[in-house]
Amino acid sequence: MTDSKILDVTPDVKWIGIRDYDIVTFDIVMETKYGTTYNSYFINAGKKAVIETTKATFWDTWLDKIERVADPSEIEYVILNHTEPDHSGNLENLLRLAPGATVVGSGNALRYLEDMVSIPFKSMKVKEGDTLDLGNKTLRFISAPNLHWPDTMYTWLEEDRVLFTCDSFGAHFCTEEMFDDLVPDYHDSFKYYFDVILKPYSKFMLKAIEKIRPLDISLIATGHGPILRSNWKKLVDLSEQYSREYLASSQPEDKNVLLAYVSAYGYTKQMAEHIAEGIREADNAIIVETADIETMPLGDVDSLLTRCNALLVGSPTINQNTLLPVYKLFALINPLRDKGKLAASFGSYGWSGEATGIIEETLKNLKLNVMEGGFSSKFYPHAGKIDELREFGKKFGKRMMATAEGV
Numbered sequence: 418m419t420d421s422k423i424l425d426v427t428p429d430v431k432w433i434g435i436r437d438y439d440i441v442t443f444d445i446v447m448e449t450k451y452g453t454t455y456n457s458y459f460i461n462a463g464k465k466a467v468i469e470t471t472k473a474t475f476w477d478t479w480l481d482k483i484e485r486v487a488d489p490s491e492i493e494y495v496i497l498n499h500t501e502p503d504h505s506g507n508l509e510n511l512l513r514l515a516p517g518a519t520v521v522g523s524g525n526a527l528r529y530l531e532d533m534v535s536i537p538f539k540s541m542k543v544k545e546g547d548t549l550d551l552g553n554k555t556l557r558f559i560s561a562p563n564l565h566w567p568d569t570m571y572t573w574l575e576e577d578r579v580l581f582t583c584d585s586f587g588a589h590f591c592t593e594e595m596f597d598d599l600v601p602d603y604h605d606s607f608k609y610y611f612d613v614i615l616k617p618y619s620k621f622m623l624k625a626i627e628k629i630r631p632l633d634i635s636l637i638a639t640g641h642g643p644i645l646r647s648n649w650k651k652l653v654d655l656s657e658q659y660s661r662e663y664l665a666s667s668q669p670e671d672k673n674v675l676l677a678y679v680s681a682y683g684y685t686k687q688m689a690e691h692i693a694e695g696i697r698e699a700d701n702a703i704i705v706e707t708a709d710i711e712t713m714p715l716g717d718v719d720s721l722l723t724r725c726n727a728l729l730v731g732s733p734t735i736n737q738n739t740l741l742p743v744y745k746l747f748a749l750i751n752p753l754r755d756k757g758k759l760a761a762s763f764g765s766y767g768w769s770g771e772a773t774g775i776i777e778e779t780l781k782n783l784k785l786n787v788m789e790g791g792f793s794s795k796f797y798p799h800a801g802k803i804d805e806l807r808e809f810g811k812k813f814g815k816r817m818m819a820t821a822e823g824v
């Protein structure tokens with residue numbers, strides 16, 4: 418679909434973003450059933466500026482929009498609040514037409530761009546409170562790191578009272594209309610976006626919100642989804658609420674172990690139950706959670722991972738491999754958060770039993786503290802195996818308690 422729309426956000430700020438109705442997944446793992454938008458803005462000031470570029474694949478459409486608002490060679494500044502390629506993907510293309518433009522970003526942003534852009538460019542590193550005079554308008558920069566990369570910041574256009582926040586307060590939601598009061602309810606999309614992109618960085622979100630509270634905001638110009646001219650306060654409040662709820666619930670329990678598994682015929686499930694009994698025998702103070710993750714929403718798996726302080730992963734071996742839900746679980750393990758958690762593997766197999774070894778190696782690579790010698794069981798765990806599984810669980814539970822007590 419050709420996207421020719423340009424919108425007046427204020428008389429001097431134009432939305433020149435791209436609507437991507439067709440995207441199926443974002444960042445490979447994030448389902449985008451409502452599509453997304455790559456919001457880019459043009460500021461028609463004494464010195465012309467662009468805020469955020471767009472994904473590289475939309476160059477022709479974006480260029481058409483730029484040419485309709487300005488001669489590209491007259492663009493003097495390109496401000497990147499965040500350099501993930503959905504926002505920086507067309508920077509190099511633009512710089513080829515605007516070789517005199519200065520790229521403005523945080524120190525991290527400019528460092529990342531050195532490896533993303535293959536041509537020399539002028540740059541301006543900005544930090545908290547720095548301003549940029551556009552002639553008749555002023556930009557002020559607000560440091561807001563880790564939302565959702567270390568490079569992120571917000572840009573405040575003082576005269577128009579517009580706050581540009583890139584990923585923060587955004588959503589993967591694409592409709593014909595772009596203003597929040599004209600689109601259908603998209604709360605599920607907003608929440609899903611928050612959960613996947615921003616929630617892990619909740620403490621940074623709270624710091625950023627504290628900084629923007631004193632601003633007399635007229636409008637928040639996000640990097641994805643609707644432009645917030647009516648409901649920005651509600652979405653900022655919701656982001657604060659979700660961040661606080663997450664931080665309150667995400668402190669790992671002292672003695673919480675998660676047995677996450679998939680099971681084709683119930684054998685690996687039975688193994689999980691026997692191991693769980695053994696763990697409880699080791700110490701009945703241990704909270705044991707078992708979870709069949711085959712169809713569990715990724716957000717729920719992530720919550721379980723966040724709250725546990727020890728992890729067992731179970732999988733049958735199929736075609737000498739483990740299974741897709743287990744690989745998705747691996748993708749949710751965050752070594753910054755989960756490093757050092759005690760971990761082990763188990764699973765049923767028919768002919769060979771590679772899954773436990775694959776799981777064990779992956780958990781090691783993800784910096785967990787692996788109890789080696791994952792438990793493999795040929796087909797179902799028959800009588801003799803049940804005692805061994807309980808012993809395996811008991812051993813895991815004792816090691817977990819010893820680790821918790823610093824023994």
Ligand code: FEO
Binds near residue numbers: 499640641
């Ligand atoms: Fe929309 Fe983190 O990029």
